[in-house]
Amino acid sequence: MDSSDATPAASAPRDPAAPTALRDEADAVLRGLAGETARLREDQWRAVEALVAEHRRVLVVQRTGWGKSAVYFVATALLRARGAGPTVIVSPLLALMRNQIDSAARAGIRARTINSANIDDWDSIQAEVADGLVDVLLVSPERLNNPDFRDTVLPKLAATCGLLVVDEAHCVSDWGHDFRPDYRRLRTLLGDLPGGVPVLATTATANARVTADVAEQLGTGAENTDALVLRGSLDRESLTLGVLQLPDAAHRLAWLDAHLDELPGSGIIYTLTVAAAEEVTAYLRSRGHTVASYSGRTDDAERQAAEADLLANRVKALVATSALGMGFDKGDLGFVVHLGAPQSPIAYYQQIGRAGRAVERADVLLLPGREDEAIWRYFASLGFPPEDQVRRTLDVLASADRPLSTAALEPRVDLRRNRLELMLKVLDVDGAARRVRGGWTATGQPWRYDTERYARVAQARAHEQQAMRDYVATAGCRLEFLRRQLDDEQAVPCGRCDGCAGPRYDAAVDPGALDAARAALGRPGVEVEPRRMWPTGMTEAGVQLKGRIPADEQASTGRALGRLSDIGWGNRLRPVLAADAGDAPVTDDVFNAVVQVLASWGWERRPAGVVTMASRTHGLLIDSLGARLSEVGRLPFLGRIEYAPGAEPAPARSNSAQRLRALAGAFTVPPGLAAAVAAVDGPILLVDDRVDSGWTVTVAARLLRRAGAAEVLPLVLAVEA
The missing domain is CATH 3.40.50.300 (P-loop containing nucleotide triphosphate hydrolases)
Structure with missing residues (x-):
């Protein structure tokens, strides 16, 4: 050109x-x-x-x-x-x-x-x-x-x-x-x-x-x-694109395990979440592959080491999130594999563009998963907040007598940290807020909420997601499809992709590899770290909690069956805990997996009793799990922590401080449960459905410790992160 x-x-x-x-x-x-x-x-x-x-x-x-x-x-x-x-x-x-x-x-x-x-x-x-x-x-x-x-x-x-x-x-x-x-x-x-x-x-x-x-x-x-x-033209003559639609996460991991060494040179395996990147890395290493994890959770020294290893071909692949999405320059990168589809074909084109810059052929494969759309919905929920939340933030800043940090704003504004920071940056550029040393201030300048523009952006995002579905389903040229999404007027069939020339790789999975993948993904158990500190600024929100949580009021390290963002148990638990899933007793497969988690816990002192949490959405699920654990473990079922009279539901997806403010007085230990807890000699197994912010089990553990519990061991089905 x-x-x-x-x-x-x-x-x-x-x-x-x-x-x-x-x-x-x-x-x-x-x-x-x-x-x-x-x-x-x-x-x-x-x-x-x-x-x-x-x-x-x-x-x-x-x-x-x-x-x-x-x-x-x-x-x-x-x-x-x-x-x-x-x-x-x-x-x-x-x-x-x-x-x-x-x-x-x-x-x-x-x-x-x-x-x-x-x-x-x-x-x-x-x-x-x-x-x-x-x-x-x-x-x-x-x-x-x-x-x-x-x-x-x-x-x-x-x-x-x-x-x-x-x-x-x-x-x-x-x-x-x-x-x-x-x-x-x-x-x-x-x-x-x-x-x-x-x-x-x-x-x-x-x-x-x-x-x-x-x-x-x-x-x-x-x-x-x-x-x-x-x-110019967005053609990439070295790239050979393909899609493999496999039944589930185990098949995708097994396929990757069996075929990774066949892929040319070294490359990148993209996942949609940090948890998946770490999970896939651990599995592939256990199968003898030289791979490294790369995500927003990876510290800078480890990132630099991983980059150097890939540049020198000391690893077959980096298993990465979009933290590596645009910025890696390795001309001979031989492949890019996506375990899960990005929510935009434009973002997908950006990421696959890392491959094949200085080689004649590079393979690009997408292995979509059923969890993809749930992850898309989560990222979509992080968009610009509604006008009432924006106005509330500006009012709080205007009434403050000093700059407020995001941590100090959280008890006053019901927005999670990442959405709050994004909103403040936009307000700064728009002139309504200003970042100064020590935090943020309001400028007092007039500001208009551009409802129509935000709605059009949201509509554009929805259109991109549909385009990504269409990319997966198309029988035509995949590279031409991506180029047309980028308005490339020179887009023509590439002659190389699976739509033009047929699949380069077979979707068949080796039975031995599949069994190994199923065993790895079915292996239950995730540690749940307890909260050690109360959020900043709770006293200004009317909650008299600050600083370090006293050691004799803390929960101990707990366990979960899995993370909702995992490709293993996450895929199995997500439908059970979905908002529209309804309530039902715990199923045998989930219960048996929880028993495995208990068996491998390695606690210093065996639990002396079981306590469950009240729930407005999954009470039957939680109580049935607690009752069955009590029976199988031969532990007394001591009772349930109940909602306090007049307690309002805690806001969903709120920030840490707002969540704690709603939960601080939301629960009570009935007298009979308090007496039973004080009478047992040993830790209490506290059973709930999930951990999100961690404040529900923190507040409940504090109540139990104050009632005389020697130790509280949280046990939940899922961790949100």
Whole structure:
């Protein structure tokens, strides 16, 4: 493809004979990056020329592996040679930052990064920037609204930078599949740039609507508000796509176990949840495969080690969540397998784009699961809150006599931490709230809840989910399907996928591998860590609980049959505990698995009695489980913790502080149960249906300990996380 295939906006007339000296200089820089035979393609050169010679604002929408990083590194070298300030690259990808620093060094470009993983180095890095010793500064979007960085560092960068690069620019748009509120701060940065500073935005996954939205935002503060848009074909000639629809999680794990070594080279196995990533990693390791887990729960040192192992082919695969979704640069990655379908075909295209960048063939396989849609619904529930909750937050901030942290807001606002933080970031960019040292404040500026826009975004998300269902079901070309979802007008059948050329892999599963997978997924038991501290700010919410929970009022480490996000017991328990499941006695298979959990618990003192929790939704289930455990274990059934008179139902999906506020006085230990608890010599087995926030068993254990229980051992069917 060359620049004639792009869709440029109106711009100043170009010199038909581009300066050959500048082109030669650009190619010389590229050779330092990519080797002695490298030469910029015409579309790459057009972007570099627009940035360096014309000081334009440019949006590049090109497939993964096209060479977007080469554009901004070459442009950086040319601009620096002409006396420009350092390039500032805003990127959400810590893994890619590490790759790019190494790549830049090969071309003599001095790159540094400021992100959450290197806080101790910030002062020295900022000093290097001030001294002109840094050519490229990579910044995570979260830094843009860190109060100190925003107020002290960012204005200096805006005044002195020679090129601003917005990597993964689809994150700017709330129409994009991976919208990140921190990116909205770029509007301010763009508006503060001096005239003539070029700007480059890059992405591999933007459909027409997102492209138009990003291009419009790129014009913020510019004299010429029209951005040059270079959009190319999204074909990936090395990728061979396929879908294997297998009956259940055991079949999917067994297939992967049996076929992992057949997949070319090394690769990535994506899962939809952290729990699944850890579960799959443990199973594949137990079967002799060299794999590593990579998720938001993985600490930075372990992430870096996992990245290095994959780059060096010391592991066959990383089993990863979307934490690795966009930012990993390994040209010879031979395969990407998804255990579970992402909720957007655009997000799916983004993730599979990691494979096959420098090899002739890479295999891409999707193994959808029946749990996928439940996970989609959960992520959909994390969207922008209703207007009444937003207004409540602004009122709380306005009435406070000091900035409030998110932890201090939680007792006053019924929103979970991640939704609360997302909302506050949006309000900050909209001008209604401001992040300052110590927390958040209200600005008092008028603010309008854009009901129609939020509804359209939600509708777009629902459309994407349906498109993903259609992708799984299509009998046509899979790559063409994905390219059309991205509005690629050049999309044609690829001739390689299972829709075009037939399946490359058989869906048959080895019986031995299947038996092993079933045994692993059927193995019950998850530890339930007790709460040790009360949430911050409970006294201001009218609940006189603060600080550390006294040791003689705590629960001990408990057990659950499984996690609802697991692909093993999670899939079996989810229908039992669903809101519309109804109430029924515990089934034999679930009960027998709970008995296995008890048998392998390894407690220091055997339980001396069983107590159950009252429940408005699963009382029969919980009581039947407690009664049967009492009978089988030959333990006295001591009774049930009841609801206190007038207790209201605790809000569903509320934050930790709000949940505790609702539960703090919601339960009571009847006199007969209190006497029975005080009379037994040994721990109490406390039985409930699930643990979500953990506050129900914490409050109940406190009541039992105060009634004289020597120890409380929570036992539940499922953990929500």
